[in-house]
Amino acid sequence: MDDWDNNNEFIQRLDFSSCGEESEERSVNEEDSLSLSPPRSSEFQKWQESSPLPKTPQRKLSEIFLSRTKAWMSPTLKSSPSVSKSWSKPETPLHITWKKLQLCDTPHTPKVRAGLGGLCRREMHLPSRSLRHLRLTPRADPEDSCHASLVNINPFTPESYRQTLFHPNGKRKATSGLPQLLFYLEESLKYTLKASNMVSRYKKEFLELEKIGVGEFGSVYKCIKRLDGCVYAIKRSKSFLPVSPRQLALREVYAHAVLGHHPHVVRYYSAWAEDDHMIIQNEHCNGGSLQDALLENAKLGQYFPEAELKEILLQVSMGLKYIHNSGLVHLDIKPSNIFICHKLAVSGPAGQEESDSEDEFSPGVVYKIGDLGHVTSITNPQVEEGDRRFLANEILQEQYCYLPKADIFALALTVALAAGAAPLPHNGALWHHIRKGNVPPIPQKLPHRFLELLKLMIHPEPAQRPSATALTKHPVLRPSSGKAVQLQEQLNMEKCKTAMLESAALLGRERLVTRSFPASTGLFDDVARAGF
Ligand SMILES: Nc1ncnc2c1ncn2[C@@H]1O[C@H](COP(=O)(O)OP(=O)(O)OP(=O)(O)O)[C@@H](O)[C@H]1O
Numbered sequence: 001m002d003d004w005d006n007n008n009e010f011i012q013r014l015d016f017s018s019c020g021e022e023s024e025e026r027s028v029n030e031e032d033s034l035s036l037s038p039p040r041s042s043e044f045q046k047w048q049e050s051s052p053l054p055k056t057p058q059r060k061l062s063e064i065f066l067s068r069t070k071a072w073m074s075p076t077l078k079s080s081p082s083v084s085k086s087w088s089k090p091e092t093p094l095h096i097t098w099k100k101l102q103l104c105d106t107p108h109t110p111k112v113r114a115g116l117g118g119l120c121r122r123e124m125h126l127p128s129r130s131l132r133h134l135r136l137t138p139r140a141d142p143e144d145s146c147h148a149s150l151v152n153i154n155p156f157t158p159e160s161y162r163q164t165l166f167h168p169n170g171k172r173k174a175t176s177g178l179p180q181l182l183f184y185l186e187e188s189l190k191y192t193l194k195a196s197n198m199v200s201r202y203k204k205e206f207l208e209l210e211k212i213g214v215g216e217f218g219s220v221y222k223c224i225k226r227l228d229g230c231v232y233a234i235k236r237s238k239s240f241l242p243v244s245p246r247q248l249a250l251r252e253v254y255a256h257a258v259l260g261h262h263p264h265v266v267r268y269y270s271a272w273a274e275d276d277h278m279i280i281q282n283e284h285c286n287g288g289s290l291q292d293a294l295l296e297n298a299k300l301g302q303y304f305p306e307a308e309l310k311e312i313l314l315q316v317s318m319g320l321k322y323i324h325n326s327g328l329v330h331l332d333i334k335p336s337n338i339f340i341c342h343k344l345a346v347s348g349p350a351g352q353e354e355s356d357s358e359d360e361f362s363p364g365v366v367y368k369i370g371d372l373g374h375v376t377s378i379t380n381p382q383v384e385e386g387d388r389r390f391l392a393n394e395i396l397q398e399q400y401c402y403l404p405k406a407d408i409f410a411l412a413l414t415v416a417l418a419a420g421a422a423p424l425p426h427n428g429a430l431w432h433h434i435r436k437g438n439v440p441p442i443p444q445k446l447p448h449r450f451l452e453l454l455k456l457m458i459h460p461e462p463a464q465r466p467s468a469t470a471l472t473k474h475p476v477l478r479p480s481s482g483k484a485v486q487l488q489e490q491l492n493m494e495k496c497k498t499a500m501l502e503s504a505a506l507l508g509r510e511r512l513v514t515r516s517f518p519a520s521t522g523l524f525d526d527v528a529r530a531g532f
């Protein structure tokens with residue numbers, strides 16, 4: 001972070017020009033409002049005039065915001081526990097200022113932005129105009145159409161695939177889709193990384209607290225976003241990465257943007273390029289990675305107990321089910337790519353813990369799948385092998401017909417490690433032994449059915465391995481779901497019995513009536529008609 005640290009004063013200063021990462025054009029407007037950028041274009045003014053939103057001059061807006069926020073945000077904010085405290089002073093509720101800021105634009109979810117590859121419009125060299133305007137009047141400006149062609153193409157969206165592989169008339173393009181896709185990726189990445197001619201968005205929008213991890217592709221920092229006061233994990237790639245890792249960095253952005261939100265997938269907020277670095281803003285998982293937890297366990301000579309192992313397996317299966325059902329595979333499932341969130345207890349007014357009664361599945365620890373750098377499509381795979389220790393044999397053999405089952409294989413080995421298995425081999429006899437369907441030795445007594453499930457998950461035949469969906473319903477992991485089936489059967493039997501008893505009672509009543517009032521008297525019909 002050396003190159004980011006040379007302007008400490010700037011980092012410490014609170015910046016109110018940002019309206020949030022989820023609005024690309026917002027950040028452009030905000031800069032305008034603080035007179036950091038040249039005057040707005042006349043087109044922008046036109047848009048502003050036609051906009052139904054109140055016409056508050058931008059300059060005025062920032063002044064209002066500054067005057068209202070001065071009271072509760074210290075300009076010399078430091079990374080200390082008091083930070084969140086001072087930020088949450090009730091006298092200036094955030095929503096008041098936020099409403100003002102909404103003048104800039106409405107928030108966009110990462111999903112909405114998927115078509116833009118999650119990149120800031122300015123970073124894409126688009127002119128300072130509203131996206132709304134751009135959408136309503138496509139090609140109004142020849143410059144626009146030129147710039148529009150420089151928008152990244154997300155290969156994980158079906159539409160992008162269609163455009164990549166087919167002509168508008170529906171005919172398949174002459175060149176193979178895959179090299180062309182790689183070409184797109186490389187070109188768009190070059191363009192993305194060139195777009196660095198601006199004040200550091202990272203410095204402007206985030207207060208860096210600490211470095212929380214170093215990986216193959218760069219470093220991860222725990223940061224507070226100045227505007228919303230929430231903590232995020234900011235992943236920053238090394239500069240001048242070679243082509244292949246750069247493509248993986250972009251892939252991670254594409255995958256996150258397409259996947260949207262799931263409780264068992266690390267949440268993505270934004271991504272941008274800055275001085276040859278790719279920066280990804282993700283949810284911060286306060287428990288670190290599962291790998292961190294395993295290292296801690298190893299130091300203490302402990303391992304996860306059976307109940308926690310099942311929890312890991314169940315929750316990660318839920319995340320995988322979501323990824324696979326979205327037509328994607330992760331291909332790098334391993335402890336360092338599974339993240340842990342400890343739910344923080346919220347005390348109610350009476351000092352009691354509040355529990356959300358609607359939250360049927362509410363464990364204290366949530367496991368989430370992260371690091372989507374190897375994600376690829378199931379139907380059009382661009383396979384970049386993940387960690388060899390967790391790699392299924394068929395992937396090494398370049399057989400890609402059962403890609404989701406490679407994630408299942410890696411998940412079983414991840415759980416075996418969490419159960420206390422020795423570090424996995426990168427190759428050699430033991431590597432092959434595991435690929436023959438042998439679970440590595442586990443130094444704790446686990447139920448036979450659980451071990452059998454792990455064995456099935458690393459079956460040499462990928463088709464034999466359970467799917468993520470099957471795992472989420474498996475009786476070993478969800479004994480209650482088996483019980484529910486049992487209860488339903490019992491209930492059906494009871495219903496049957498009741499129906500039989502009712503009809504028997506009706507028959508008995510009819511007989512009684514017939515005996516008391518012989519049909520010949522004609523009284524029977526009258527009584528029956530009266531609804532006896
Ligand atoms: N969202 C997050 N919340 C908390 N910690 C994180 C988060 N993302 C990453 N980290 C920390 O940073 C480390 C490296 O992150 P990440 O896996 O994304 O990078 P990487 O370059 O792919 O590393 P690796 O090659 O080890 O997988 C993790 O092991 C973890 O300790």
Ligand SMILES: [Mg+2]
Binds near residue numbers: 215336337
């Ligand atoms: Mg990783």
